[in-house]
Amino acid sequence: xxxxxxxxxxxxxxxxxxxxxxxxxxxxxxxxxxxxxxxxxxxxxxxxxxxxxxxxxxxxxxxxxxxxxxxxxxxxxxxxxxxxxxxxxxxxxxxxxxxxxxxxxxxxxxxxxxxxxxxxxxxxxxxxxxxxxxxxxxxxxxxxxxxxxxxxxxxxxxxxxxxxxxxxxxxxxxxxxxxxxxxxxxxxxxxxxxxxxxxxxxxxxxxxxxxxxxxxxxxxxxxxxxxxxxxxxxxxxxxxxxxxxxxxxxxxxxxxxxxxxxxxxxxxxxxxxxxxxxxxxxxxxxxxxxxxxxxxxxxxxxxxxxxxxxxxxxxxxxxxxxxxxxxxxxxxxxxxxxxxxxxxxxxxxxxxxxxxxxxxxxxxxxxxxxxxxxxxxxxxxxxxxxxxxxxxxxxxxxxxxxxxxxxxxxxxxxxxxxxxxxxxxxxxxxxxxxxxxxxxxxxxxxxxxxxxxxxxxx
Amino acid sequence: xxxxxxxxxxxxxxxxxxxxxxxxxxxxxxxxxxxxxxxxxxxxxxxxxxxxxxxxxxxxxxxxxxxxxxxxxxxxxxxxxxxxxxxxxxxxxxxxxxxxxxxxxxxxxxxxxxxxxxxxxxxxxxxxxxxxxxxxxxxxxxxxxxxxxxxxxxxxxxxxxxxxxxxxxxxxxxxxxxx
Numbered sequence: 001x002x003x004x005x006x007x008x009x010x011x012x013x014x015x016x017x018x019x020x021x022x023x024x025x026x027x028x029x030x031x032x033x034x035x036x037x038x039x040x041x042x043x044x045x046x047x048x049x050x051x052x053x054x055x056x057x058x059x060x061x062x063x064x065x066x067x068x069x070x071x072x073x074x075x076x077x078x079x080x081x082x083x084x085x086x087x088x089x090x091x092x093x094x095x096x097x098x099x100x101x102x103x104x105x106x107x108x109x110x111x112x113x114x115x116x117x118x119x120x121x122x123x124x125x126x127x128x129x130x131x132x133x134x135x136x137x138x139x140x141x142x143x144x145x146x147x148x149x150x151x152x153x154x155x156x157x158x159x160x161x162x163x164x165x166x167x168x169x170x171x172x173x174x175x176x177x178x179x180x181x182x183x184x185x186x187x188x189x190x191x192x193x194x195x196x197x198x199x200x201x202x203x204x205x206x207x208x209x210x211x212x213x214x215x216x217x218x219x220x221x222x223x224x225x226x227x228x229x230x231x232x233x234x235x236x237x238x239x240x241x242x243x244x245x246x247x248x249x250x251x252x253x254x255x256x257x258x259x260x261x262x263x264x265x266x267x268x269x270x271x272x273x274x275x276x277x278x279x280x281x282x283x284x285x286x287x288x289x290x291x292x293x294x295x296x297x298x299x300x301x302x303x304x305x306x307x308x309x310x311x312x313x314x315x316x317x318x319x320x321x322x323x324x325x326x327x328x329x330x331x332x333x334x335x336x337x338x339x340x341x342x343x344x345x346x347x348x349x350x351x352x353x354x355x356x357x358x359x360x361x362x363x364x365x366x367x368x369x370x371x372x373x374x375x376x377x378x379x380x381x382x383x384x385x386x387x388x389x390x391x392x393x394x395x396x397x398x399x400x401x402x403x404x405x406x407x408x409x410x411x412x413x414x415x416x417x418x419x420x421x422x423x424x425x426x427x428x429x430x431x432x433x434x435x436x437x438x439x440x441x442x443x444x445x446x447x448x449x450x451x452x453x454x455x456x457x458x
Numbered sequence: 459x460x461x462x463x464x465x466x467x468x469x470x471x472x473x474x475x476x477x478x479x480x481x482x483x484x485x486x487x488x489x490x491x492x493x494x495x496x497x498x499x500x501x502x503x504x505x506x507x508x509x510x511x512x513x514x515x516x517x518x519x520x521x522x523x524x525x526x527x528x529x530x531x532x533x534x535x536x537x538x539x540x541x542x543x544x545x546x547x548x549x550x551x552x553x554x555x556x557x558x559x560x561x562x563x564x565x566x567x568x569x570x571x572x573x574x575x576x577x578x579x580x581x582x583x584x585x586x587x588x589x590x591x592x593x594x595x596x597x598x599x600x601x602x603x604x605x606x607x608x609x610x611x612x613x614x615x616x617x618x619x620x621x622x623x624x625x626x627x628x629x630x631x632x633x634x635x636x637x
């Protein structure tokens with residue numbers, strides 16, 4: 001069967017299998033078998049038991065399993081699970097609040113700052129949004145903050161976990177595309193902080209324009225400098241973890257995987273110092289880690305099997321030729337890809353997109369004339385950096401996908417901890433200005449690749 | 459964490475394996491910490507920690523998937539599934555399960571000779587400490603995917619008589635939080 005027909009059947013197959021509620025990872029896995037079947041026919045495939053083209057499935061899985069960096073995924077999940085079970089985040093919120101409670105929009109700013117700090121500790125989303133939803137949302141609503149502002153702040157800044165390094169999205173992207181994860185992390189810093197900075201600037205602007213959206217707490221004594229200094233220790237704990245994780249990586253002490261391990265140790269030490277460490281907490285965190293790891297890894301296994309099968313069937317070349325055949329200008333192709341990412345991101349999980357789409361898209365990007373990428377041609381000096389830049393673009397795209405209806409996971413995480421009167425449409429409405437900000441930053445990174453090149457080691 | 463209870467013998471096997479194997483994640487943290495301390499405090503880096511982590515983590519990735527299958531926790535989309543009648547759901551589940559079995563059969567058919575040969579040869583990783591990662595992990599892939607397929611079939615049978623449940627994503631996250 002020719003690859004065009006196979007690709008079409010594959011595309012229809014994915015939608016049908018997802019629609020009937022088949023688990024994503026296994027749907028991809030089965031489709032891998034189906035692609036090989038269509039390509040080689042049953043005779044060749046099943047001629048002799050124990051060998052043949054089907055061996056690619058186990059080989060791809062084994063290849064992934066023996067990649068050292070992948071170990072950082074369960075470790076970062078473990079770290080986040082431990083942190084969620086402790087009161088470290090609550091303490092951080094209280095101390096930041098002492099500093100900013102007399103400022104207009106203070107709690108929203110505190111929420112965003114806290115989310116940025118937590119994003120620099122761990123690389124996943126979900127836990128962060130739930131934590132902020134539990135701690136910051138009741139405070140903002142009680143003070144009479146505008147509901148949309150509160151919701152948008154929590155979810156948009158809570159999603160930064162996968163943008164600001166360390167980030168699981170970038171780890172998997174690096175693994176799949178064989179791009180240096182170190183370089184990706186360095187490149188993600190500035191766009192990540194620009195994004196976080198935009199949120200804070202927007203909160204300040206919006207609350208200055210509409211003071212009624214963020215009333216100041218009534219009465220109470222002024223917060224003295226002494227109070228502010230007394231509140232500092234609450235910030236030390238999270239900064240300690242950030243220092244351990246990022247310091248290990250950038251200080252050149254350890255690789256990313258060991259940094260994740262040291263992060264777990266740092267969180268365990270903090271929990272012990274706070275007197276919160278207990279056997280149930282530890283066991284519970286491990287169980288959650290176990291479950292999340294199984295979920296994320298088997299999507300990855302299924303997708304890598306499918307990517308492997310599709311590659312030996314000649315799929316990526318076919319799709320690449322199809323896209324190049326449209327004879328769109330360079331910028332048109334980039335824009336087309338961004339739109340595809342945004343649409344896919346609204347419908348499916350980011351892991352699936354990285355594994356299925358990147359092997360097709362990245363080679364096309366690498367073939368485009370490098371001087372036409374970005375407005376200023378900054379990438380000409382560093383053609384090898386294109387893959388890193390594209391990874392960051394993808395990462396910003398996924399920031400949008402976490403917020404976009406109908407499946408934006410951030411909304412569901414927040415809904416689970418929000419008061420009952422806040423409905424999902426309410427939540428998505430709160431996201432709109434923040435999605436606009438994300439699109440602005442996406443455009444900036446697209447037009448000015450320099451943004452990702454600031455910390456590049458030449 | 460609310461856990462899907464063990465309803466069958468296969469469920470008990472999956473949960474039993476998980477109860478033991480989940481501590482492997484903690485083990486990786488412990489040995490990594492040991493390695494970093496040895497390297498920077500005592501300046502005597504170990505040979506075995508990296509490879510031991512790799513070996514252990516392989517088991518974690520694979521076996522965790524078995525637990526998630528028993529928990530019905532693998533990521534799937536419920537929009538259409540929740541709209542149709544229970545009989546349609548049974549039909550959908552049957553298709554899914556058959557395809558999972560076919561996926562498992564595909565991996566097994568194509569990978570058996572290589573896995574068997576490496577196990578018989580006791581093939582090692584070819585590194586300094588040289589653990590038998592190929593000899594153990596290649597067969598473990600096949601064993602795990604067969605167990606997962608069996609668990610999927612068992613799930614289909616056990617859930618067959620159950621009433622229709624609507625999967626509210628929000629409720630699910632909420633359950634996660636209440637413990």
